[in-house]
Amino acid sequence: MQNEVRQFVIDNFLFGQSDRQLDDSDSFLESGIIDSTGVLELIAFIETKYQVSIADDELVPANLDSIERVSAFIERKLQAKAGVPQ
Amino acid sequence: MTVSGTFSQAVLDLDLAAETSRIAQTIRDQVTRTMKRRGIVLGLSGGIDSTVCAALAVRALGKDRVIGLFMPESDSSPDSLELGRQVSDWLGIRSYVENITPMLEGAGCYRRRDEAIRSVVPEYGPGYKSKVVLPAATQGTYNISSIVVESPNGVQQRKRLPLDAYLGIVAATNFKQRVRKMMEYYYADRFNYAVLGTPNRLEYDQGFFVKNGDGAADFKPIAHLYKTQVYKLAEYLGAPEEIRRRPPTTDTYSLAQSQEEFYFALPYHQLDLCLFGHNHGVSAHAVAESLNLRLEDVEFVYQDIRTKRSTTHYLHERPLLVEPIDLTF
Numbered sequence: 001m002q003n004e005v006r007q008f009v010i011d012n013f014l015f016g017q018s019d020r021q022l023d024d025s026d027s028f029l030e031s032g033i034i035d036s037t038g039v040l041e042l043i044a045f046i047e048t049k050y051q052v053s054i055a056d057d058e059l060v061p062a063n064l065d066s067i068e069r070v071s072a073f074i075e076r077k078l079q080a081k082a083g084v085p086q
Numbered sequence: 087m088t089v090s091g092t093f094s095q096a097v098l099d100l101d102l103a104a105e106t107s108r109i110a111q112t113i114r115d116q117v118t119r120t121m122k123r124r125g126i127v128l129g130l131s132g133g134i135d136s137t138v139c140a141a142l143a144v145r146a147l148g149k150d151r152v153i154g155l156f157m158p159e160s161d162s163s164p165d166s167l168e169l170g171r172q173v174s175d176w177l178g179i180r181s182y183v184e185n186i187t188p189m190l191e192g193a194g195c196y197r198r199r200d201e202a203i204r205s206v207v208p209e210y211g212p213g214y215k216s217k218v219v220l221p222a223a224t225q226g227t228y229n230i231s232s233i234v235v236e237s238p239n240g241v242q243q244r245k246r247l248p249l250d251a252y253l254g255i256v257a258a259t260n261f262k263q264r265v266r267k268m269m270e271y272y273y274a275d276r277f278n279y280a281v282l283g284t285p286n287r288l289e290y291d292q293g294f295f296v297k298n299g300d301g302a303a304d305f306k307p308i309a310h311l312y313k314t315q316v317y318k319l320a321e322y323l324g325a326p327e328e329i330r331r332r333p334p335t336t337d338t339y340s341l342a343q344s345q346e347e348f349y350f351a352l353p354y355h356q357l358d359l360c361l362f363g364h365n366h367g368v369s370a371h372a373v374a375e376s377l378n379l380r381l382e383d384v385e386f387v388y389q390d391i392r393t394k395r396s397t398t399h400y401l402h403e404r405p406l407l408v409e410p411i412d413l414t415f
Contacts, residue, residue, distance in 0.1 A: 035397040036229045040249040043230075056221075056246055059228050 002071040008045050009067060013038060024067040039064065046070070052077040093372040095355075097362055098314045102322035105315075106145060109307050113146035116280075116305045123280040123304075125151035127273045129266055130181070131337060132169025134329060135284040135308060138316050141323040142307055143282060144177050153273055154181040157266045159190055161340040165332075172326045182273070186265050195261035202254025206233060206245050213238035217339035218247070218255060219347040229390075236341055259338060263299025280304040286313045288357060292391065293398020294349050301401060312362060313354040352387060360387045 002024060010016060013033050028034035034042065042064060043054055052074070063073040117123050126143040130136050143152045154174045158167050167183070174181035190196060203210045210216070215236045221227050231252055236242045247255070267281075274281045283303025285295055290309040295301035308316055313334075320330050334345045334354060350357055356377050363373040363384075370384040377384070 029393065032396060035393070037249070037253075037397075039228045039230060040247075040252060044249045056227070056230075059230055061228070064228070 001074060002067060004049075005067050005070045005074070008042075008049075009033065012041060012045070022067070024071075026067075027061070027065050029061065029065055042070070046074060046077075050074055050078060052081055093359075093363065093368050093376045095314070095359065095376075097366075098312050098318075098358060100311075100315050100318060102319060105311075106142065106319065106322065109142050110145040113142060113305065113307050117147065121280050121304055123274075123278055125153065125277060125279040126282050127153045127155065127270050127277070127279045128282040128284060129157055129270055130154040130170035130173050132166040132173065132329060133332070133334065133337075134313075134316055134320055134325075135286050135289075136170075137173050137325050137329050138320050138323065139282055139284045139308055140173055140177055140179065141320075141325060144179060145323075149178045150180075151279075152177070152179045153277065153279065154179050155266075155270060155273060156181060156183045157186050157269055158183070159185065159187045159262060160196070161338070163335070163337055163342070166337050169326075169329055169332065172329065176324075176326055184269050186262070186269065189265050190261055193261050193265070195258050195265075199255055199258035202251050202258060203233060203235065205254070206247060206251045207235045207243065209237075210235055215340040217341035217343040217347070218252075218259075219244070219343070220349065229393075234341060260296045260299055262338060263296035263301075267299055267302050274304075282307065283309075285309050286316050287311055288313050288350065288354060288361060291361065292350070292394045293401045294345075295401065297401045312358040314358045357387070360384060361391060364388050364391050 006022075006024070009022070009028075013028075014022070022031075022033070026033075028038070039059070043059070046052065047054060054077070058073070062069065064070055113126070117126060125147060128136060128139055128143065130140060140152065140154055154170070154177075156167050156170045171181070200210060203216055217234050218231050219234055220229050220231055230246060232244050232246045233251075233255070234242055234244045270281045273279065281302075281304045283300070283306040285300070285306055286308055287310055289295055290306065308319075311319070317330060336343050336345055345354070352360065356379070359377060360373055362368070363370075370388055371381055373379075374381045374384040
């Protein structure tokens, strides 16, 4: 999961330049990697690839502002979709 | 510079007479000496910024060298034309009405926009109205736009915009600002005049304009003034009261839309002070106390100011070159 998210970020926001140092915990906003249009791209990636639907109140940096946060968020969404108790 | 003592609205006080003559002198120099143009063209929206700019243009060059353009289209509020006429009557300047609806239809502005809206609201069609809105910026969520659609029988629904629909609506709607600018440059060429751009400091600093649309101009005489100062200048210059009392609007979408809904985190009088505080090293705590806002809200606005600056920086850039080119003469 973390690798899939990392690959999406590298392909889509860093134009494949994987030499740029990007830790899994780096803030997308603070590092300037993703702006508000970029967040829309990230949402489209998550909703399309993992077939989950993100509610408005889930669109917060706590869920989406780093590779590890995004990965954990997707895991939670998939578990909720599969009916696993949170 | 840092601001000491109690932080308050007073930091935006201006010597209005001195500022008026400083701007008028600058406009005179820029238009007649730097650009060697014979007058000034500007669009009149009936809003406070274009009204103050028109009055300053008249102070600079006299009423016979200023042209005001009214450029309504089918989504414009009828108030805009009526208030715009009040401005041209008040100042005694020449004015022209150019309805830009046929040009926008020709460019496919409405068709492309409506197709993008229908990808989210399939029933959207004739008789419907719409606007794009943001969440209140102090909610701590991302600035993700939603569309509000009102059916012909008055039922409203709001839907978050996915990437494609958002880009489609914005790209189509931006035709409006770009067509208006094209018309302003027609008049500028026709009379050998310069085009005045009307952004205030909030709009200029925070990138609230369309590149090569309302962002294009030969000079921008109030880009250094906070919106609060523009209102003070309007009163000093004697602008019609109805214009000074009207809440700021974008007048771009068919449903009435405030600037806060579309772009800014707070009403202008609060945002002005946040921006001033941010620019002058005033702590978020002092600004929060002065505005009676929560500390975390002001901290969020400070961050939002920096984010908007960063994401809109490219709007201010000239076309980028591979190497500098010497243009001395």
